Amino acid sequence: MGFLSIDNVTKSYGATEVLHRVDIDVEEGEFLVLVGPSGCGKSTLLNMIAGLEGITSGTIAINEKPMNGVHPSKRNIAMVFQSYALYPNMTVAQNITFGLEMHGTPKPERDEALAKVAELLQITPLLSRKPGQLSGGQRQRVAMGRALVRNPDVFLFDEPLSNLDAKLRVDMRTEIKKLHQRLGTTIVYVTHDQIEAMTLSTRIAVMNGGYVQQLGTPKEIYDNPANIFVASFMGSPSMNLIPAKLRVNGADAAVEIADSKGAPITLPVPADASNLAGRNGEEVLLGIRPEALTDPEGADRNANTVVQLSNVIDVTEPAGSDTFVTTTMGGCDVIGRMRADAEARPGELSELAMNMDKAVLFDPKTEDRIG
């Protein structure tokens, strides 16, 4: 049992079940990110951990104590809201210490805790201001200060960066990560931004339609997606899914796809083919990340199986650090990521290297990973 344990938890509104049997164990000091599109139930789950919404069935326990029916203020949690939810009529100092005041902490202790947190977040000069006089980034810090000052067991973040502009968001992301490394607290963080999920977390729970689609480390989620949803949701540009025909011959497997002219290409699948036996000739989807489809010079030298092929480039999009190219395989647009100075011109044939070590196969009917 973990530090924060979510055991078989469901949530229903009337007859509609919006969260289905969620099981997540979070160890102390972990940074768990709940990620998914809007309406996937991630905020509902967070609110249930916070105690702002009831639990229909199952158990949520923090530090081995069941929290079902316990009032939010008695769970020893702190929450940072999307809108920051700073009390507009109070100064920054009053905002930060309001929780301590409500819990009856004496004034000298409150002041001490306030000074410590203000120094940590570098907001000491702002303490006598009202939230209305602060910038977005400063408000964000105050909201974090209000959470930190109570020294809670678990921090809950509800899309805390989505109100900031792009540059500030990246800065604050780094700062949240630094803070987590320094304080080693347990964090549950909700976002719809897969990059935030990848960069911040120690583990990710990808959610969709009220189900946890996959729970794992960022690397597991990225390299070994459990199904098509996870594969296409995580990563930008998202994973290419190419219609292919499976060829199984004993322990060897290969997929056959059509190139830009419609001619067949056979690609060996290095993964263990034992669970593919009996699927010979079936239609599958070949999943390949854009960075696994690149120019031959840019290909991963440590990869075992790199297939070189030439294909007509439809569009090139130079992004400065890389050049994204769009080509056609199996009748679909496929995006590759080349080095910035790779030679690729729209409408011309170009050499491409496909790293089959990173290739994954999905069953198009069940949408699950098969190899």
Next chain:
Amino acid sequence: MSIASSENAVSTNRVARTFVYLVLLLFALFYLLPLFIMLVNSVKPLSEITGGNMIAMPEVWTLDPWRAAWSSAQIGVEPTGLRPYFINSIIMAVPAVVLSTIFGALNGYVLTKWQFRGHNIVFGLLLFSCFIPFQIVLIPMAQSLGVLGLAGSTPGLILVHFVYGIGFTTLYFRNYYAAFPTELVRAAQIDGAGFFRIFWRILLPSSGPIIAVSFIWQFTNIWNDFLFGASFADADSQPMTVALNNLVSSSTGVKEYNVHFAGAIMAALPTLLVYIVAGRYFVRGLMAGSVKG
């Protein structure tokens, strides 16, 4: 060419604007005329009114009509002036306004931030009370006051106005708090604040404009009410409006128009004062929540 046309544009603009202001000024004067006549005639001796022009400025300036209206004019059978009734009105209006505002705020808070099953029906019923004409409730209200032992007393009037005001004040506060971010309430809950603490520390300090609206609306309505005052008050608890009526419509003796004018102005002063003091919040409060930012 372009210079000429721009000059043209400016000058038409000026002409149009002068015209608009002129019309506005005329209307303002027209609407202020009754007040002018009341003021002018309240400071002249009666002989000037009965013997001559009502619109003329006084030849002899005097405050005697004001003194008479305040402390010695015949109201009904007693020569008390309007003073005791003015005090009656204040004793009635202030608690009724304060109570209905507090309860409206609490209702609005519960209806938006502590929603329960059927909250919309409750709000609908409260809203419905805004549209019930006073006359319909006269008899049941009289019976209720009788049962409660509050008939013919100032507390009875306070109760009537308080109950009648809740519909309006609830409407104001509910709409104001609907735009108030619920995340603030949730944050305060996690911080450990309870129902009343959240209301008192988080919501009320941000409710200035809507409190002003509720205050002005309720005070104006309660102060100006005649029907409830005439129906439910006895001689000792009659409000200003009823007393003014008794002053003006007494059928014996000489009609002292100058005293009547002074009394009428006195009856109107408190609402004017409230509007001047809190009026700038009024429009702001009514608009609150309708426009983002």
